[in-house]
Amino acid sequence: MVLDAYGQWLRTLHWSHPARPEAVFVVSNLQPDAFFAAIAADAALFCLPMERGLVRVLGAGSETEALVFRPEGHTLPQGIAVADGAEIPSVMPARPGTRTGIAIIDDGIGFLNARFRSDPVTSRFLGVWLQSAVLKRGDSMGRVLDAAAVAGLTAATATTTEAVLYRDIHDCLHADPRLVRTIFQTQTHGTHVLDLAAGADPLDPADPMQRLPLIGVQLPPEAVNDTSGMQMTVPLLQGLRWAITVAHEAGLDRLIVNASLGILAGSKDGKSFLERQMERLIAQAAQIGLEVHIVLPYGNDHEGRQVARLSAATGGHGAITLRLQPQDATPSYVEIRDLAAREAGDGAFLSIGLTLPDGTDIAAATVAPDGSRDILWRGRLVGRLYHRPREAGRCAVILLALAPTQANAPGDPTAPAGAWTIRFDDAGARDIVLQVQRDDRAAGYRLSGRQAYFEAADAHGWNRRTRDWTGHDHPSCPVRHDGTNSAYATSAHPQIHSVGGALLTEGRAPRPADYAARGADWSGIRPRLSAVSETATAIRGLRASGTLSGTTARFSGSSAAAPTLTRALALNDQGGPMPVAAGDQDRLGAKVLTTNPAIRSR
Secondary structure: OOOHHHHHHHHHHHHHOOOOOEEEEEEEOOOHHHHHHHHHOOOOOEOOOOHHHHHHHHOOOOOEEEEEEEOOOOOOOOOEEEEEEEEOOOOOOOOOOOOEEEEEEEOOOOOOOHHHEEEOOEEOEEEEEEOOOOOOOOOOOOEEEEHHHHHHHHHHOOOOOHHHHHHHHHOOOOOOOOOOOHHHOOOOHHHHHHHHHHOOOOOOOOOHHHHOOEEEEEOOHHHHHOOOOOOOHHHHHHHHHHHHHHHHHOOOOEEEEEOOOOOOOOOOOOOOHHHHHHHHHHHHHHHOOOEEEEEEEOOOOOOOOOEEEEOHHHOOOOEEEEEEOOOOOOOEEEEEEEHHHOOOOOOOOOOEEEEOOOOOEEEEEOOOOOOEEEEEEOOEEEEEEEEEOOEOOEOOEEEEEEOOOOOOOOOOOOOOOEEEEEEEOOHHHOOEEEEEOOOOOOOOOOOOOOOOEEEOOOOOEEEOOOOEEEEOOOOOOOEOOEOOOOOOOOOOOOOEEEEEEEEOOOOOOOEEOOOOOEOOOOOOOOOOEEEEEEOOOOOOOEEEEOOOOOOEEEEOOHHHHHHHHHHHHHHOOOOOOEEOOHHHHHHHOOEEEOOOOOOEOO
């Protein structure tokens, strides 16, 4: 079977056709005309326009063979069957001779590490963009190192340590001396992720990753440290655009982009600005002959208590408790959506009241469309309710923004820590979803944010896994596990891949890691698939490269699972997938990738 003839057609069809049908090769003993008549008689089935001519040429033997698109699981007409082992994979195999590259958008990328060389002295990097919000000497957006500059720095490691070279490069990169530069630390998120995605043994000429070029985008520390994502969208999209440009100028045909980043709260309907722009960039890259895939983690907040749902299905609760933690030096945000009005209304008529930790009551009232309401405590502004109307296909949202509980400077407003009650006067007729935005500490950064979370009276059942009273699995509990997936990972585009985190221990079937997020009916798709992110219950994470050559480190989470798919896509090797039990597919997808040669045992 000749797959290459269908490659571009498939890619175009999958991102443009609203049904996103499954593509399969089918065979039949019917003659071509009778075959196409049988297909045409079923409105759910169709072929590409080019198919009839190809079938007449290629299907002239005893069996008619053709490419047919069908809804997943749809029964084919009598006398027509799927060719044995011939279902077209969701990712088309690369053409022979295709030049593939891997890009990483992350924090703390150790681009001088020997794991990213094609031999002991030759870097694989086509370029590295060290982004900065504000440079020490006045310019912005950082410093770009082209292939020649990276090669020169790599050669310099023969006489100067990598740590010293990183220090010299970053000395003039950031204006604020208080910013954490994770590249100076022994382990960095970006180096670990890139090793899992593309690391190779520079002394092993048979290692297939050695021939794949790399592109690096190191995000500004300000964007990474603000885990709410408020400062992430622009540098991420700019980095993606730059990586596409570098790949095109280098003559690559395929680019696999790993962005192990995520936030919790969002519309989760695939229509966020970031997701729409990623889809747009993939389409624009295709126009210049570059096939782009973007790999994202599905999320780590299954146990975070950051999602709540108030509806008849969850007991008809009319209120939920939000707990703000003390010594939280960052704002807290809660997104509120009325799912009952998601498609038709703007959510403007939710009547919201608040009770503060000291008993102060703020009467319930609506928020005017595209307006706001101040939240006052002891005469001081400590928060605000905002309404953003429905627009550009996105549902409306009400945002509750609360001041930090710890001042960053004298005189800054602070909200009281403790239990805040959010009340809805008309919750019985609604289906309200609340999401607390991510507000924790990024890996390698100083503690500043402390995660706010939801509480409820029936959210303290026995948790068999953790052996404590944190269970909230009861169907009527308003605090939910479902809908905890990342807001970045809800696009159904076939070239945007979300990856769940799986625990794979010797002798046992793969199962979700304890943090592996779960999808919901309102929160986009389940993960495309999953990959191993844990290999033991006692020791967390996967061991891969540390910042400097020859060192190793452990990182955990679906961020460590995503790069295994990136490697598999780059090599067109799915790495021994294992099926997932039906009850776990909303957290892991249909299969788990279980092997990655970059994972170290010690």
